[in-house]
Amino acid sequence: MIYQKSIFVLIVLLAFNLCAFSQVGKWQNFTNMKFVNKIAVTDNGIWAGTSGGVFYYSYKDKTYQQFTTTEGLKSINVTAVAVDHVGRVWFGSVNGNIDVYDPSTKSWNYIVAIANSEKTKKRINDFLVKDTVVYVSTDFGVSIIYSTSLTFGDTYNKLGSFGADLKANSVFLDDTLWVATEKGIAVQKDGLSNYLTPDSWRNFSTLQGLPAQNVTSLIRYKDTLYAATPAGLAILKDSIFTRKSGPLFSANVIDMISKGDSLIIATQYAVHIYYEGTFTLQYADFGGQITDIAKSNSSKNYFASSTIGVPTLVGSKISLLAPAGPTTNLFPSITIDGNGKLWSASGKDVVNQGFYRLDESGWKNYLVNEYPIMGANAYHKTIATSDNTVWMLGWGYGILKIKDDSLVIRYSNANVDSLVGIPNDKNFIVISGVAEDSKKNIWILNRDAGNEKILGKLSTDGKWAFYQNGFNSKAVLLDDIVIDKYDTKWLITALSTQTPITQGVYYFNETGATSKTWGFLTSSNGLNGPPTSIAVDLRGEIWVGTNLGVNVVVNPTQPEQRVTSIFAVRQQYINCIAVDGLNNKWIGTRNGVWVLSPDGSSLIAHYNTRNSPVLSDDIKSIAINDKNGLVYIGTDNGLSSLYTMSIKPLDSFEKIELYPNPLYIDNSKEPKLTIDGLIKNSYIKILSVDGNLVTEFSTPGGRTAFWNGRDKNSNFVSSGIYFIIAYNEDGEQLATGKVAVINR
Secondary structure (H helix, E strand, O other): OHHHHHHHHHHHHOHHHHHHHOOOOOEEEEOOOOOEEEEEEOOOEEEEEEOOEEEEEEOOOOOEEEEOOOOOOOOOOEEEEEEOOOOOEEEEEOOOOEEEEEOOOOEEEEEOOOOOOOOOOOOEEEEEEEOOEEEEEEOOEEEEEEOOOOEEEEEEOEOHHHOEOOOEEEEEEOOOEEEEEOOEEEEEOOOOOOOOOHHHEEEEOHHHOOOOOOOOEEEEEOOEEEEEEOOEEEEEEOOEEEOOOOHHHHOOEEEEEEEOOEEEEEEOOOEEEEEOOEEEEEEOOOOOOEEEEEOOOOOOEEEEEOOOOEEEEEOOEEEEEOOOOOOOOOOOOEEEOOOOOEEEEOOOOOOOOOEEEEEOOEEEEEOOOOOHHHOOOOEEEEEEEOOOEEEEEEEEEOEEEEEOOEEEEEEOOOOOOOOOOEOOEOOOEEEEEEEEOOOOOEEEEEEOOOOOOOEEEEOOOOOEEEEOOOOOOOOOOEEEEEEOOOOOEEEEEOOOOOOOOOOOEEEEOOOOOOOOOEEEEOHHHOOOOOEEEEEEOOOOOEEEEEOOEEEEEOOOOOOOOOEEEOHHHOOOOEEEEEEOOOOOEEEEEOOEEEEEOOOOOOEEEEEOOOOOOOOOOOOOEEEEEOOOOEEEEEEOOEEEEEEOOOOOOEOOOOOOEEEOOOEEEOOOOOOOEEEEOOEOOOEEEEEEOOOOEEEEEEOOOOOEEEEOOEOOOOOEOOOEEEEEEEEOOOOOOEEEEEEEEEEO
16 A cells, blocks of 8 residues: 555656657647638637638637647648537638538548549639538539538539639529629529539620629528629619629628628628618727628628738727737748747738747747837747857847847947848848857847948957958858857858859868858758758758758868768758757758658658648758657648657766656557656666666667566566666666556
């Protein structure tokens, strides 16, 4: 009894560590879900399809559920939503996938025929559910799916004289099927059984009075058919569409629904109610473009918005529904500060979405209207340095220093004289890189500096010094900087289509640690293409990504002597390179993430959208938290994270922790004992209580290792107490622990 109580106490003490480490291999996605394309309203809540996945809002709990590829969606950009006759939710995507989710069983079904077809345009634009039939409006026509069997019926892609594979925006069904298309309206002719041929359809276009070719939706209101177009609202009378006078009938009408005796009409930014021949403006400006209206049984009207989530109207009062998230789904540059918080820039001046931070409490967004010190919202890169300092690099607005979450100062030409912008505007300063040297000095890279002083050094005493390119003072289009253990500054040229420049890698060392103060590596030195990214690994080697793979400067003190190529990623366009705590390389490409061994000779893993929940194959940025093995992967579709074993080893043994303890062996699954607290390249021995060697092995090199509960003959061990001995290669450092094994 005492033994059982002791085991229980040990389990409680180790619960936190066990929970954290059991997540190895777990993915999670983070997206902005305020860009809503379509919504569906039920009696219990709202389903919203967004460019960042799906969210569900529960009326009762006032809580959100979010769905991305880690929760079962096949595609992240959801463009159509509907609920069928048994409560399953249908999601259509921009690439043709249809995902069917059953909330009662939390199970998924997938319809991939359209996504896998040879059609060039596959987007799902809308669903209409009628009993057990789902009418699917696509970019090539209308398909019928039977919801009970999830099988296809007919596909109508020859809609009269409009031609084949026409985009269908939506359908309306009364006695016959009406299709709103990009070229007008197609309606089935009466009395025919085969609607697969063009002559089975009648067409309405601008020749029949439609104010525009593109028709977004159709509805019958008080026995009259209404058509919504970008040029206004039209009604069908005596086989001709007419447009009444008035501002609404020339507006861009997005969608409409009938509700009671009224017609609810949404233009791009406003909502009108049509009742007894009179239009009433219900709401003038949501602050975001309307993309959809949902039918509901309540007094509330629900809309989808392209920027602000789901606006909800009761009378003229508005509320907004959307889960918290980053400002956008753009993650071009990410970094992790000393407290494990993730920071991301949003992009260049065409994006203007500021920057955002993720920590255990969730997301915090930084925009200039709330933080005037930012100067603008164009921040395209971010770097974390020591003392928990984060640098946000402005596209035209200098560089912002953030210390312990506080926005301290923005350096620009206004407070640093020699920090000069581009040649035709000294105030437009593009900082393209930041790095810290061994003396804690901060070096910045000023892209296209008008005074040619491309390098700036901010010393620990707050003084600035600036340097020209000593190899070629006119070479000022530079895109990134890293500093190695010899304090050599490595600068890569920018990819420029406007200004012809010699592509390569500059290096600068004023201390004499390299063969010359300034140097330049090009294709003549072995670079296989224009540089696109750069990183320093744990051995001090310089890894250079190019548009054709990766090169390595093996000896940074003699850079010209040896530049090698990495075979595993040849011909890949390299967007970014990150180095984990085990010196593995995480390579972000246009074809997913490649994880390479420390010397690049072995491929450890390759993650893409086909074999993982990562949100895009075009990887823009990677950041790694060496303290917990969490790898963040930034894309233009959002942020993904993956728990890994890549945890930086300790410098010396303190104590090793073993969990779970006891270790249960039940033969139904492979047990895994985590051995945590190791130094680099530890060795492990497992001993029985009588001192016999059970098994021994070397570790992967990081802070953790695993034992599978088996002896050296691969047999599961018997129940009992086992000693774990961890030691370094020469045996000078050693740590021990013990674990109870229960073989059931």
